[in-house]
Amino acid sequence: MLSLTDDAGRVGLGEATPLPGFSPDTADEGQRALAELPGALGAIDLPADGTTAAFAIVRALAPLSSRLRHLPAARFALETALLDLLGQRLGLPVSACLGGGRYAEVRVNGLLTTSDALPVMLERAGALVARGVRAIKVKLRSRGEEGFARDLEALRALRREHPGVELRLDANATWSLDEAPRRLALLAPIGPRFVEQPVAPELLHHLGACDVPWAADESLAVEGAPERLLEAQGCAAFILKPAMLGLLRAHELGCRAQARGVDAVVTHLFDGPIALAASCELALSLPRPPLACGLDAHAGLEAWPELRIPQLREGGLVTASDQPGLGIRPWMD
Template structure:
């Protein structure tokens, strides 16, 4: 199978943010979709660089070769599921060096190729990534922030609970000792009202290596599952075991850091953002983390429907069920053309689309 045509569409979002939708057509007329929507100020790549790469590179892709083909649509006979991921890596090999530093562009290309290949072999992307699914659904977590007034934060928590969301992540936005004290009081109020909810916290790398253990000790009575990225990405492996476990987020994008964190005491989870890591790299890190007894959480980057669908497939394609994932629909989707994300279900669930490939239909058709 070869890619014979490619097109790129830009979607203007709020502020300066823009999304890119990549369409790849193979030699039998199938169309695979990918998306690059880097987040300004957070992603290492800029949308203009991604656009140039996605306009130039599809023509240089290698063939997508499998050891066999399915006997009939919807079956996997003749092609080992894991072979599909290796087929994508081989197809990307001629352009891999030009994708360095452009994870959103790599994510788009990998997604579109896996969408094509899944359609060809009659498997969803999750099965192409990890073989036959071992879990049928994944729960999503809710998201709150301490930057809003406490009554509003508590009201949002009630709305999440009413939807059936059982895990809540709180971004700790305040800075300095006074700010941390305010956040701590807000979290205590949240815990009093929601005793059974799984609480996760995100410090966004704002704490120093010296103050992090003390602050984690103060948070321990609240029983958080973990605190994401308490210190700077390049320092996280030095933190060690603390009163509250911690999770790696931005650190996973630092060269050589995932390998250190797989061995680090105190690391409870890898937060996998395929828009920051690439789809295949995120799956590899999730697989390796789970093999070491480290939990995995998949999350979007407030990107669009194609990237969100791909992130859902990643969560469904891990060897073991991940923890509740950051895959809930978000307000930013309203800036995109209306398109159904078949993996998102009512009640805070992600489930298989039941369709080959990504299962998202292009609005451009």
């Protein structure tokens, strides 16, 4: 956890929680980089309102750009803490400092995995629907043709059980460029909104239009890939993970995607409460409401001291906190 204190005694909070095996950086690398911050930040020209807050932070971080280039979790922590401070000074939530505030709520999606036995998966789906969740993302964990056939049967059962629920699928970049179109065609009768990252990150822009649209996740961290994907046929959505991209970069990509008619989804990386609150503010800051986002509370939060996340509401909703900054205070207070 990162805390920054300004001259008036305000405390801005950030969090760097890279996910082992997925994040390009590690917790140790982030801690070393953040420990070297005192004296390294550029001057922060405090804006009179929230419209230029993000630009002020970009300028302040310019001297650190090369140092943080390959440490997105650390950059996320620093950007979050600075926006929290500016929001408190201006009396605005972080979403407004990013230029948002046009809508009051965003729905969240549920999460299932085909590695669970089918009865367990269906039971969990029923519990999500009972909570008010209207979109469910399913991670396709099986491998090989037999595994895909099992996943397909499980998805058919899920669709029969919940015909009105929006389904999204995530292949985690495990399909080849040759087999992806065939598998997407087999999934079409189930009616998924899209399949996240069906092929390797550097290949996704080659996939083209298929029977089921696809979404970009890990590809967004590949240099030059977002620009290629905005031009690609078949790309339905950008999956924005600020812990993998940085908060300001995720916001920039979300705005660019929506301007091109590509949907956006904001999701956590099993972050802790501070980063999750920041991701919620990101979801509330885009030019138009994103699709239901992957911002539901998750089991990993149990490892943290209990801390209320003011943006999360019952019934599968993220709402504006109506508090300055992140609206979250640490348990050390």
